[in-house]
Amino acid sequence: MVRHAAAVCVMVAMACSGADGRPSVRWRGFNLLGMFQNHGQPAHFEEEDFKLISELGFNFVRIPMDYRFWIKDKDWAAIDDAGLVPVDQAVAYGKKYALHVQLCFHRAPGYTVAKPPEPRDLFTDPEALRVCCQHWSHFARRYKGIPSDALSFNLFNEPGEVSAEAYERVAATLVAAIRDVDPARFIVADGLRWGGRPAQGLFRLGIGQAMRGYAPMSISHYMASWVGTPSDDPVWPPPQAVSPLYGPAKAPLDAPLVIEQVPAGTLALRPGVVSGKVRLRVEADGTRLLDQVLEPRQGSTDWTNVAYKSEWKISQGRCVRTFDVKLPKDVRRLRISLPEGDWAQLSTLTLTGRDGQTATMPFEQSWGRTNGLFRFAGFGPGQGFHAGQGAPDGRAYLQKTLMDAWQPAFDAGIFTMVGEFGAYNRTPHALVLAWMEDNLRLWKERNLGWALWNFRGSFGVLDSGRKDVAYESFHGHQLDRKMLDLLLKY
Numbered sequence: 157m158v159r160h161a162a163a164v165c166v167m168v169a170m171a172c173s174g175a176d177g178r179p180s181v182r183w184r185g186f187n188l189l190g191m192f193q194n195h196g197q198p199a200h201f202e203e204e205d206f207k208l209i210s211e212l213g214f215n216f217v218r219i220p221m222d223y224r225f226w227i228k229d230k231d232w233a234a235i236d237d238a239g240l241v242p243v244d245q246a247v248a249y250g251k252k253y254a255l256h257v258q259l260c261f262h263r264a265p266g267y268t269v270a271k272p273p274e275p276r277d278l279f280t281d282p283e284a285l286r287v288c289c290q291h292w293s294h295f296a297r298r299y300k301g302i303p304s305d306a307l308s309f310n311l312f313n314e315p316g317e318v319s320a321e322a323y324e325r326v327a328a329t330l331v332a333a334i335r336d337v338d339p340a341r342f343i344v345a346d347g348l349r350w351g352g353r354p355a356q357g358l359f360r361l362g363i364g365q366a367m368r369g370y371a372p373m374s375i376s377h378y379m380a381s382w383v384g385t386p387s388d389d390p391v392w393p394p395p396q397a398v399s400p401l402y403g404p405a406k407a408p409l410d411a412p413l414v415i416e417q418v419p420a421g422t423l424a425l426r427p428g429v430v431s432g433k434v435r436l437r438v439e440a441d442g443t444r445l446l447d448q449v450l451e452p453r454q455g456s457t458d459w460t461n462v463a464y465k466s467e468w469k470i471s472q473g474r475c476v477r478t479f480d481v482k483l484p485k486d487v488r489r490l491r492i493s494l495p496e497g498d499w500a501q502l503s504t505l506t507l508t509g510r511d512g513q514t515a516t517m518p519f520e521q522s523w524g525r526t527n528g529l530f531r532f533a534g535f536g537p538g539q540g541f542h543a544g545q546g547a548p549d550g551r552a553y554l555q556k557t558l559m560d561a562w563q564p565a566f567d568a569g570i571f572t573m574v575g576e577f578g579a580y581n582r583t584p585h586a587l588v589l590a591w592m593e594d595n596l597r598l599w600k601e602r603n604l605g606w607a608l609w610n611f612r613g614s615f616g617v618l619d620s621g622r623k624d625v626a627y628e629s630f631h632g633h634q635l636d637r638k639m640l641d642l643l644l645k646y
Contacts (some may be wrong), residue, residue: 177304177342178364178571183256183605184643185209185216187576189613191242192262193270194224199242203249205611208618208631210253213644217255218575218607219246220262220313223291232265233287235294247299251306258344258607259295260310260575264288269314269350271382278312279322288312288326289333296337304342309334310366310575311343314350323348324357331361346575352558354565354572365570369577369599369606371557372520375591379582390583391518392591393550396543397527399519400501403434403494411526412493413502415517415541418532420483421509425492427475427500428521429461431468434497436479440487450475450500470498509535517541522557550594559598566602574599574606578615581622589642596646608643617643 186209190201201219209217223232226239243259250257263270265287266278276284292309299307311330315323327345334341344364347354351368358365370376375390377383402409418440427436430450438446452462452473462473483490494500505517513535533539565572577595579588599606612618617640618633627634 177340177362179256179305179308179342179605181215182603183216183258183573183607184646185214185218185255185607186611186616187218187220187607187609188246189220189610190246191219191221191225194222194263199225199239201242201246201249203245203252204631206246206249206253206255209611210255212640215255216258216605216607217246217250217611218258218260218310219243220260222263223261223265224263233290235291237298240298247302247307256306256308258308258310261288261291261312264312265291267312267315269316279318279326285326285329289330292330293333293337296334296341300338300341304340308342308344308364311345313575314346314368315348316350318348320348320355320357324355327355327358328361331358331363344571344573344575347562351575353561354570356564356568359565359568359570363571364573365565366573366575367558367562369558369574369595371554372522374521375583375587376577376579378580380580390587391520392587392594394553395518395520396553397502397517397519397530397541398522398525399428399503400431400499400521400523401492401494402499402526403497405432405498409524409526410494412491413527413530414492415490415530415532416488418483418487418490418507419509420485420487421507423481423483423490424478424504424506424508425481426478426503426505428503429472429474430500431472431498432470434494434500436500437491437493437495438481439491439493440483441489445483446479446481448479450497475500505541507532515540550591551598554594554598559602572602572604574604576609577606578609581614581620585622585624585638589638592639593642593646596642600646 188201188205191199206217221243226236228234228236247257262268264278266274266276266281266284268274278284278288295309311327331343334343342364344366345355345358346366351366354365372394373383375392378390397413401413404410423438425438427450430452433449433451436446436448436450437444452459452471454462458475458477459473460476462471464471501521502519504519506514508514515535517540528543530541530543533542562572579591608616610616612633614620617636618630620636622636625636628637
């Protein structure tokens with residue numbers, strides 16, 4: 157059993173890091189969840205996982221950790237070295253099987269994206285920051301001497317609704333705490349807004365940054381219970397229209413959805429989640445065709461999942477009613493808007509022409525974005541509703557929604573990786589594979605490493621529990637061979 161870093165350190169059978177400590181190989185691997193969330197169970201890592209990951213041709217594992225595994229008597233400042241023995245094991249297994257190990261505070265003292273939230277706030281409470289520094293300093297001492305080609309630190313997981321200034325101040329303080337003990341350790345900080353964009357204020361520190369590969373969440377987290385109201389059926393390549401629509405309460409996002417060249421027929425408009433009382437309006441060349449108040453109501457057959465959101469002091473619920481809007485003649489300009497209220501999702505818009513042909517405009521649930529101008533191109537294959545020219549393109553969507561945001565990091569030469577990606581086991585498998593390949597191809601072009609969430613489990617290549625996969629028996633596990641082959645390809 158390893159107790160101290162010195163016992164784990166020595167040469168590893170893997171490529172060396174660069175002169176600045178950054179990796180010189182592209183990391184490709186998996187998140188291992190043996191210390192992911194402390195619900196009273198013992199922390200544990202299976203040596204078999206490290207062995208199989210290595211034998212399958214990968215070189216990286218990320219270890220998301222909950223600090224409550226290594227504290228005494230629920231005292232967040234009392235570190236118990238006995239609780240770190242599983243971490244020692246993971247580091248030792250990494251050395252044994254030539255896998256780089258990255259340690260991440262998924263629940264850090266003062267911050268987590270998981271439930272329940274931390275009682276004190278890392279970004280506003282000096283004591284929380286002091287304690288978090290204490291923990292990282294302890295890790296730095298314990299694993300000092302292990303080369304950065306074997307071990308890296310990921311400060312904490314997915315800073316969310318926090319300002320760039322607050323996040324960068326906290327991250328810089330944690331980096332300083334680590335480097336005071338171990339100046340050579342390679343460190344990675346997750347990007348802002350849950351990994352959606354780089355923290356440019358950290359470029360000067362000589363650390364790496366990590367993005368996420370979960371866009372759109374209608375694919376990655378389809379029917380996942382922990383993300384709230386179930387999402388609409390996923391589509392890939394993605395729809396070009398975004399939802400929700402925003403009302404005046406969300407100005408300046410309160411822009412309409414405009415579609416040109418719509419032929420006569422019937423529009424079937426299905427809302428989704430509605431926040432508060434809103435007014436949904438449909439206009440054709442200035443003529444009002446629908447003016448409908450939507451307000452979540454408990455007990456109404458038109459509504460499900462109605463709940464009062466105390467944090468925003470507003471009721472939200474899913475509207476299950478479909479509104480049919482007659483278009484008696486061809487429309488030059490169709491306008492759909494929310495002239496009153498907060499926001500409302502649009503799930504689908506289906507046009508049925510006079511001859512019975514149909515075309516559907518699905519929506520990507522993407523917050524904080526508005527729609528450009530759309531046109532109706534026809535009912536035939538590859539036609540339908542389009543923004544600009546051409547059919548939907550998955551890679552173009554990913555480039556626009558994720559990669560473009562990270563261009564400043566690429567331009568600055570910042571080491572960048574994808575710390576987590578993957579899709580829950582309720583998403584149709586063929587769609588998952590198509591979506592994953594579009595992501596992986598872009599990342600390979602940028603030389604970005606990645607770690608699938610997870611290895612074994614509902615997002616993984618082993619024992620994922622998908623209903624639409626012909627699994628292969630593999631070392632006592634159920635292997636998703638198609639997903640594995642795709643990962644190995646990139």
